[in-house]
Amino acid sequence: xxxxxxxxxxxxxxxxxxxxxxxxxxxxxxxxxxxxxxxxxxxxxxxxxxxxx
Numbered sequence: 001x002x003x004x005x006x007x008x009x010x011x012x013x014x015x016x017x018x019x020x021x022x023x024x025x026x027x028x029x030x031x032x033x034x035x036x037x038x039x040x041x042x043x044x045x046x047x048x049x050x051x052x053x
Contacts, residue, residue, distance in 0.1 A: 004033035006040070 002017045003010045011017050011033070021037040021044065023030050037044070 002031055004036055005030040006032050006036040009033045009035075 001010055001012045002014070002020065004020070011020075017031070019034045021032045023032070023044065032040070032044075
């Protein structure tokens with residue numbers, strides 16, 4: 001089961017998480033659901049850590 005590190009959404013189906021985005025922050029891999037990825041796209045592209053979103 002994959003969990004969104006921003007909103008906490010959980011997805012048991014791994015195939016549905018293919019549309020999720022991932023990042024590495026402070027050496028830790030983080031997963032973001034489709035909704036959070038769309039809402040915070042500019043911050044992700046600017047390489048801001050999620051604590052600044």
